[in-house]
Amino acid sequence: EAQVTQxxxxxxxxxGKKLTVTCSQNMNHEYMSWYRQDxxxxxxxxxxSMNVEVTDKxxxxxxxxxSRKEKRNFPLILESPSPNQTSLYFCASSLSGPYxxxxxxxxxxxxx
Amino acid sequence: AQSVAQPEDQxxxxxxxxxxxKCTYSVSGNPYLFWYVQYPNRGLQFLLKYITGDNLxxxxxxxxxxxxxxxxxxxxxxxxxxxxDSALYFCAVRDNGRDDKIIFGKGTRLHILP
Numbered sequence: 094e095a096q097v098t099q100x101x102x103x104x105x106x107x108x109g110k111k112l113t114v115t116c117s118q119n120m121n122h123e124y125m126s127w128y129r130q131d132x133x134x135x136x137x138x139x140x141x142s143m144n145v146e147v148t149d150k151x152x153x154x155x156x157x158x159x160s161r162k163e164k165r166n167f168p169l170i171l172e173s174p175s176p177n178q179t180s181l182y183f184c185a186s187s188l189s190g191p192y193x194x195x196x197x198x199x200x201x202x203x204x205x
Numbered sequence: 206a207q208s209v210a211q212p213e214d215q216x217x218x219x220x221x222x223x224x225x226x227k228c229t230y231s232v233s234g235n236p237y238l239f240w241y242v243q244y245p246n247r248g249l250q251f252l253l254k255y256i257t258g259d260n261l262x263x264x265x266x267x268x269x270x271x272x273x274x275x276x277x278x279x280x281x282x283x284x285x286x287x288x289x290d291s292a293l294y295f296c297a298v299r300d301n302g303r304d305d306k307i308i309f310g311k312g313t314r315l316h317i318l319p
Contacts, residue, residue: 135311191307196248
């Protein structure tokens with residue numbers, strides 16, 4: 094089944110403890126992106142990648158890192174999480190460019 | 206600046222009635238427009254897109270959207286609503302200043318009343 098897989102689905106962590114949210118797609122998509130969803134703000138793009146070893150900042154990149162060493166994987170790294178990063182995170186991929194995304198099921202992160 | 210607006214936070218429709226979820230946009234050049242749906246505890250799912258061609262675009266689950274260039278709108282429609290259509294709907298537009306990016310609206314919650 095064609096899909097984007099995110100892990101974990103739920104995560105509660107403490108301020109400052111480094112964490113990684115994994116994202117993997119099995120569709121050979123070139124374009125991958127991370128979004129956060131907050132009430133009243135819709136979806137905001139954190140980082141995106143147009144291909145392997147190519148990443149760029151979205152609208153809200155502060156406090157996040159990404160890497161794209163392989164085509165299928167696009168992990169999101171929070172080096173020192175803070176409470177304002179409590180949010181619902183989505184990974185998405187598409188064949189080329191952000192047209193007709195396939196989204197993962199989301200990761201609900203709580204930073205206390 | 207490129208932008209997309211969904212003027213209604215919530216829309217309530219009785220089951221069986223037609224539904225409309227509104228979206229307006231502001232972009233330079235030709236717009237690429239999208240609708241996504243998010244069911245509870247799920248990721249977003251792609252419904253339909255307009256890039257060029259017929260102003261009436263048909264998508265998944267019986268939804269369609271009408272592109273209106275003069276009104277800069279791309280409203281989502283369905284002739285007869287189902288309770289299972291209750292979800293959060295997002296309109297999105299390509300940022301023509303950066304065509305590797307799309308901008309999402311804030312979302313409209315659709316409640317279909319039995």
